[in-house]
Amino acid sequence: MDREPPTEVDLLRWSEALAGIARTGLGFTDSTYERERFEEVLAVAADIRHAAGHPVDPSQLVVEWMKQVGSGVPGYVTPKVAVGAVVGDDEGRLLLIQRADSGVWLYPTGWADIGYSPAEVARKEVHEETGIECEVERLIACFDGLRLGFSRVPLYSLVFHCRATGGSLVPHPLETRDVGWFGPDELPDPTAGADRWADMAFAAIRGDDVGAWFDHPRDPPWQGDPDAH
Structure with a gap:
């Protein structure tokens, strides 16, 4: 079945979902390799949110998201x-x-x-x-x-x-x-x-x-x- 192009709402929720997964992953790992991969996911999520009309520069958005990373259960990202x-x-x-x-x-x-x-x-x-x-x-x-x-x-x-x-x-x-x-x-x-x-x-x-x-x-x-x- 053909799908319509993604809407701004679609892009926004995909971005937030990816950012949540990445921040949660960062809160539960000490592996340098895994942390690098999760930070890359954050960068992709920031680009998606920027495409959805977010006015903040994607690199700055990654910085803001990184500030919110916790450790263990307190770092599990939820709505x-x-x-x-x-x-x-x-x-x-x-x-x-x-x-x-x-x-x-x-x-x-x-x-x-x-x-x-x-x-x-x-x-x-x-x-x-x-x-x-x-x-x-x-x-x-x-x-x-x-x-x-x-x-x-x-x-x-x-x-x-x-x-x-x-x-x-x-x-x-x-x-x-x-x-x-x-x-x-x-x-x-x-x-x-x-x-x-x-x-x-x-x-x-x-x-x-x-x-x-x-x-x-x-x-x-x-x-x-x-x-x-």
Whole structure:
């Protein structure tokens, strides 16, 4: 079967996968020969990322990657973890924030913090970014951000459905420009990725049994359709 030429997203995830393999290998070997080979792989990965539109010089990118090399298990490269919260109120509306860095609207989300469970992070992010208190109801999604093209760094995003229990709308002074409650037909523009998650979010808020959305395996993983379910 004929395949379309690789997209920028394809090149980016191939680059990150190769760089992760090489950095992990460097963290587990003392062999000079193997280290040289892994450093060559990093150089190839940097060239691929540059072809995907990364503005940094490939040689400088290799230097940055080498700085991240650890030793043994701490050096095993894995995706970062972000945690998001789909918060609904008694009127069936969705809580959204306008991000200070990009101006786009999205449900509250942030990096996972050590010492907190994912559900605890969700509740903490909601309160910090919006002033709203909530209870975590259930996990409704696990996204691979690099695969779906909404992140340029490898990350998994865990999304929880939460129920608002109190508080008042107070945007974080540094992280958010604005916050608000929105119905299904009232989403502000631009709302990041709403075509992928909005229906699921409002279904969860209504109390529908939405299960947990996840990225289904591709066959083969490196060339399969990323939207195949």
